[in-house]
Amino acid sequence: MASPASAMPDARNLEVYSDANRLGIYKNIFATTEVRDFGVMGLNDKISSIATNGVSWCFFDHVGFGGDSFRMGAYQYKSNLTADGWNDRISSAQVC
Numbered sequence: 001m002a003s004p005a006s007a008m009p010d011a012r013n014l015e016v017y018s019d020a021n022r023l024g025i026y027k028n029i030f031a032t033t034e035v036r037d038f039g040v041m042g043l044n045d046k047i048s049s050i051a052t053n054g055v056s057w058c059f060f061d062h063v064g065f066g067g068d069s070f071r072m073g074a075y076q077y078k079s080n081l082t083a084d085g086w087n088d089r090i091s092s093a094q095v096c
């Protein structure tokens, strides 16, 4: 399922992984401005590392953008969310 070589990544592109250091289940989320429930991709309370691309994203403890949250700027990478107290905790996210 290769993409055309000319395809450009969407600026809102967000990479999430179920394990630290970009390992485990991987989802490349693009062409959207929110993920209301990571459960739809099997990643509710399972994300352990994240990379943002062209925009900043906010991440939430609960589905539907509820509970505690934290923000990551554009082009940031967190190799292990345990250091931030967020390992296996994120349930939703939106561009912010």
Ligand SMILES: [Ca+2]
Binding pocket: 045, 060, 061, 062, 063, 088, 089, 090, 091
């Ligand atoms: Ca949660």
